[in-house]
Amino acid sequence: MGSAHPSSLRGFTLIEVLIAFVILSFGLLGAVALQATAKKASFDSMQRAAAVALGNDIIQRMRANDSAGFAGRYNGTFTSDTALNQQRHCYTNTCTAAQIAALDRQQWIRAIQARENTGTLDDATVCINNTAGVGGKANAFSLQVVISWQGREALSAVKAPDDIVCGDANKKRRIVVLESYMYLRTT
Numbered sequence: 364m365g366s367a368h369p370s371s372l373r374g375f376t377l378i379e380v381l382i383a384f385v386i387l388s389f390g391l392l393g394a395v396a397l398q399a400t401a402k403k404a405s406f407d408s409m410q411r412a413a414a415v416a417l418g419n420d421i422i423q424r425m426r427a428n429d430s431a432g433f434a435g436r437y438n439g440t441f442t443s444d445t446a447l448n449q450q451r452h453c454y455t456n457t458c459t460a461a462q463i464a465a466l467d468r469q470q471w472i473r474a475i476q477a478r479e480n481t482g483t484l485d486d487a488t489v490c491i492n493n494t495a496g497v498g499g500k501a502n503a504f505s506l507q508v509v510i511s512w513q514g515r516e517a518l519s520a521v522k523a524p525d526d527i528v529c530g531d532a533n534k535k536r537r538i539v540v541l542e543s544y545m546y547l548r549t550t
Contacts, residue, residue, distance in 0.1 A: 418541040434493040436464035484512040488530035502547040
């Protein structure tokens with residue numbers, strides 16, 4: 364008896380295996396690319412969450428120190444490279460509202476620098492703008508905290524608003540703007 368397989372079908376199984384291997388390889392490459400994209404998106408999300416947490420922290424510090432002359436104590440621009448000053452500790456001593464504001468800023472600058480050391484917010488710049496007289500009331504304030512940092516890669520689909528100026532404007536720049544309102548309890 365002759366062979367069970369005709370000579371024209373020899374090697375056909377090997378070709379099927381090679382085609383299956385190529386298809387599997389493309390599928391695995393797609394899965395690896397998806398994982399890399401998910402990791403980038405996760406890191407961007409972590410940066411934004413850190414910026415929002417830090418912004419909320421300084422807003423709550425401002426709310427806790429609401430007294431006359433409030434706006435001038437917190438307004439300003441500083442970076443993660445801003446030098447730290449030795450401040451009087453208000454934990455055991457009695458401090459004025461201005462000393463508490465100075466301590467709040469120093470602690471917040473330390474938090475920004477700590478975030479930078481962990482890779483969360485690189486080259487951070489913070490701009491705090493408080494405006495008095497919202498709604499015609501002297502004790503009403505508009506609070507704005509802008510946090511700007513450098514992302515890992517350029518953004519091409521999103522254009523940053525031109526009216527927000529905080530940090531270096533480039534394609535890697537990320538910004539978070541937190542706005543709130545506050546009424547002073549004391550005047």
